[in-house]
Amino acid sequence: EKDENLRLIFDNINVWNEFTYRSRTFTKLEFDTPLSTRKFTGLFRNPELTSPQGFQKEAEKAVRRVKLLINRITNANTDEELRKVVKNLDRLSDILCSVIDTAEFVRTVHPDQKFSQEANRVYEYLCSFMNSLNTNRELYQVLKRVISTPSISSQFSSEERQVAHIFLRDFEKSGIHLPSSDRDKFVQLSDKIITLGRKFTHSQILKSTNIIEVDASCLDGLHTGWSTKNSDTARLSTKPWEAQMVLKLIKDENIRKKMFIASNSATKEQIDLLENLLRTRGELARLLGMDSYSHVFLIDKMIKNPDHVQKFLRTLADHHRPKALADLCLLREAKRQEIKCKELPIVNAWDRDYYTEKIKASSAQPVTPISPYFSVGSVIQGLSRLFSKLYGISFEPSEILPGETWHDDVRKLDVIDEQEGKIGTIYCDLFNRHGKYLNAAHYTVRCSRRVDDDDSVRDIPPDMDISEIGELATSEQGVRLRGRNGRYQLPIIVLTCDFARPKGDDGKPSLLSLVETETLFHEMGHAMHSMIGRTDFHNVSGTRCPTDFVELPSILMEHFVYSPTVLSLFAKHYDTRKPIPLDLISSHLKARSQFSAMETQYQILMSLLDQIYHSTLAMSTDFDTTAILANLQDTVGLFPSVPETAWQIQFVHLFGYGAGYYSYLFCRMLAGKLWKQVFEKDPLSREAGQRFREEVLKWGGSRDPWLCVGKALQDEKITVGDSESVSFVGEWVDCL
Numbered sequence: 001e002k003d004e005n006l007r008l009i010f011d012n013i014n015v016w017n018e019f020t021y022r023s024r025t026f027t028k029l030e031f032d033t034p035l036s037t038r039k040f041t042g043l044f045r046n047p048e049l050t051s052p053q054g055f056q057k058e059a060e061k062a063v064r065r066v067k068l069l070i071n072r073i074t075n076a077n078t079d080e081e082l083r084k085v086v087k088n089l090d091r092l093s094d095i096l097c098s099v100i101d102t103a104e105f106v107r108t109v110h111p112d113q114k115f116s117q118e119a120n121r122v123y124e125y126l127c128s129f130m131n132s133l134n135t136n137r138e139l140y141q142v143l144k145r146v147i148s149t150p151s152i153s154s155q156f157s158s159e160e161r162q163v164a165h166i167f168l169r170d171f172e173k174s175g176i177h178l179p180s181s182d183r184d185k186f187v188q189l190s191d192k193i194i195t196l197g198r199k200f201t202h203s204q205i206l207k208s209t210n211i212i213e214v215d216a217s218c219l220d221g222l223h224t225g226w227s228t229k230n231s232d233t234a235r236l237s238t239k240p241w242e243a244q245m246v247l248k249l250i251k252d253e254n255i256r257k258k259m260f261i262a263s264n265s266a267t268k269e270q271i272d273l274l275e276n277l278l279r280t281r282g283e284l285a286r287l288l289g290m291d292s293y294s295h296v297f298l299i300d301k302m303i304k305n306p307d308h309v310q311k312f313l314r315t316l317a318d319h320h321r322p323k324a325l326a327d328l329c330l331l332r333e334a335k336r337q338e339i340k341c342k343e344l345p346i347v348n349a350w351d352r353d354y355y356t357e358k359i360k361a362s363s364a365q366p367v368t369p370i371s372p373y374f375s376v377g378s379v380i381q382g383l384s385r386l387f388s389k390l391y392g393i394s395f396e397p398s399e400i401l402p403g404e405t406w407h408d409d410v411r412k413l414d415v416i417d418e419q420e421g422k423i424g425t426i427y428c429d430l431f432n433r434h435g436k437y438l439n440a441a442h443y444t445v446r447c448s449r450r451v452d453d454d455d456s457v458r459d460i461p462p463d464m465d466i467s468e469i470g471e472l473a474t475s476e477q478g479v480r481l482r483g484r485n486g487r488y489q490l491p492i493i494v495l496t497c498d499f500a501r502p503k504g505d506d507g508k509p510s511l512l513s514l515v516e517t518e519t520l521f522h523e524m525g526h527a528m529h530s531m532i533g534r535t536d537f538h539n540v541s542g543t544r545c546p547t548d549f550v551e552l553p554s555i556l557m558e559h560f561v562y563s564p565t566v567l568s569l570f571a572k573h574y575d576t577r578k579p580i581p582l583d584l585i586s587s588h589l590k591a592r593s594q595f596s597a598m599e600t601q602y603q604i605l606m607s608l609l610d611q612i613y614h615s616t617l618a619m620s621t622d623f624d625t626t627a628i629l630a631n632l633q634d635t636v637g638l639f640p641s642v643p644e645t646a647w648q649i650q651f652v653h654l655f656g657y658g659a660g661y662y663s664y665l666f667c668r669m670l671a672g673k674l675w676k677q678v679f680e681k682d683p684l685s686r687e688a689g690q691r692f693r694e695e696v697l698k699w700g701g702s703r704d705p706w707l708c709v710g711k712a713l714q715d716e717k718i719t720v721g722d723s724e725s726v727s728f729v730g731e732w733v734d735c736l
Contacts, residue, residue: 382570390689545701672735
């Protein structure tokens with residue numbers, strides 16, 4: 001097959017090394033250059049990013065260009081220049097975001113601390129600079145003038161109109177109506193939130209490990225790697241993996257309880273850091289004249305306000321709770337049998353994993369491992385084949401120049417559309433390494449947008465001496481896409497995962513569990529949204545759309561993992577290349593779905609917790625995140641709260657998804673409905689793929705999400721997007 005090399009560059013370290021040697025030694029660009037004199041490119045082929053100091057240069061060039069654009073926009077006084085205000089604001093945004101987005105990725109993933117630290121410094125500096133622009137009244141006034149002038153705004157395309165109103169909302173959410181001193185305070189609070197958020201998320205990476213001492217004779221079932229104080233006492237680490245093993249396998253309830261409390265404890269400093277972050281967000285909302293941060297965050301989301309979120313979550317909880325209680329009843333019965341009591345006992349938080357594992361072990365037949373059928377390369381190959389069926393899009397391995405990536409394990413894929421040609425680039429950083437951020441993620445390094453109509457020569461006033469300006473950020477020339485007018489900047493994205501590295505000594509590739517395969521499908525869903533969501537404007541391209549809509553394509557992709565039709569495209573044994581047996585799929589799917597209702601109930605609880613933390617309570621004098629969590633666990637959760645624990649400091653999504661964590665559940669409902677109604681019958685249907693592409697993916701953020709979903713489902717009740725639409729979605733429990 002022509003795509004076999006795609007599989008092998010991920011699965012066979014020797015093939016990868018050979019491909020890397022060819023591309024790095026004999027690239028078309030440097031073929032005739034002696035090795036000793038060849039120059040390295042920078043990260044993502046950006047010549048400035050050969051060293052950490054390049055970030056400062058990129059920031060300076062971006063700021064110079066942005067200042068010229070600010071001058072051009074605020075001095076626009078002809079119809080021709082006023083007509084270009086929205087375009088120039090979008091260019092301004094793209095110039096800053098191209099550096100900010102790259103810096104955000106590098107500060108999180110780059111293994112070189114010097115690169116990471118410099119990227120973080122530039123990230124915080126440019127975010128602060130952008131926050132100051134959002135309070136620039138001159139820019140705001142010009143935009144308002146343009147929008148309110150019919151002779152100009154009537155010429156807007158639907159995309160341009162959406163972009164104009166996005167900028168207007170951003171200004172208004174940034175307190176543009178406030179006095180100058182309050183606008184300055186807005187910038188200060190926004191900067192403080194970024195700093196606190198960074199400390200909060202980073203604290204999880206640096207979190208200290210506790211040690212508990214237990215009776216060594218009670219550790220039956222664990223491997224023999226635990227350190228011992230003496231022959232009678234074992235010392236157990238509270239690192240996540242070790243804690244999970246204890247909670248799943250140790251019969252002694254007291255040891256499980258001790259481990260649960262130790263691994264979910266927190267210092268006063270950690271709790272204070274989180275509460276400071278939440279209070280600062282509340283203070284920002286009050287400054288803007290809003291009741292809470294949740295009100296601020298939800299203004300431009302599908303679900304619109306906190307009342308609608310509560311309505312969705314409560315409707316979902318009411319319809320879903322019977323299923324979750326049925327799961328809990330199984331745990332109570334298992335515990336009753338083990339401790340030999342007459343009444344059904346209370347199942348505590350430290351019992352959950354133990355009895356879940358016990359029930360699964362007792363009810364399941366011996367299951368053949370499934371991971372040999374899911375090598376990383378096979379899954380990437382399968383995704384390429386799937387996208388080819390649905391959208392006419394496939395992946396091709398691409399050359400990597402010296403210095404282009406941050407680690408030798410990174411693979412690069414060109415994304416090829418059968419009609420348009422190359423439409424973007426995906427860097428795949430999929431294998432684990434020491435110090436790497438553990439969570440799977442999708443990073444946008446560069447968005448797509450049209451660039452041939454930038455008219456950048458007019459950024460520089462005629463009376464300005466170019467030699468005194470300094471070097472400026474410039475856009476790429478862009479490429480022409482077959483079937484489209486103009487030239488487009490192509491998107492660049494990075495997917496990161498934490499899969500085991502393929503071994504070179506025995507030729508065995510990295511093999512994925514079913515959950516890890518689902519993760520890769522999920523992240524590729526984001527990637528396709530970035531690739532297909534091509535608009536003329538940066539601010540509505542790809543995944544730049546409301547938080548409670550952006551997860552829809554990625555969660556929809558998870559459903560494809562469990563389709564035998566889709567698995568037939570790629571799920572083959574890494575050694576024998578025999579296809580996966582259908583009965584093996586069925587047995588693993590059954591095991592996977594067991595106790596899923598309990599997990600969904602947990603997601604509902606976390607979504608409610610996120611809403612409460614970002615409600616008006618955040619500004620009360622007795623705001624106590626630990627007490628709020630305990631109350632929610634006792635009223636909505638399935639297991640009683642546990643004194644001396646403060647799990648909330650592990651809830652890192654409180655920063656990145658603050659007031660928006662419900663989005664995951666909301667998108668799960670939408671994706672489940674789309675799967676059942678559009679794809680389930682024939683998941684390889686080009687007609688179904690084109691319907692989803694035309695009604696959802698291609699719009700990026702330039703169309704009302706309710707209209708996108710409603711059109712794809714052909715359901716007018718959904719296109720309305722009101723509180724009743726929210727309730728309808730909350731009732732789709734069977735779509736979870």
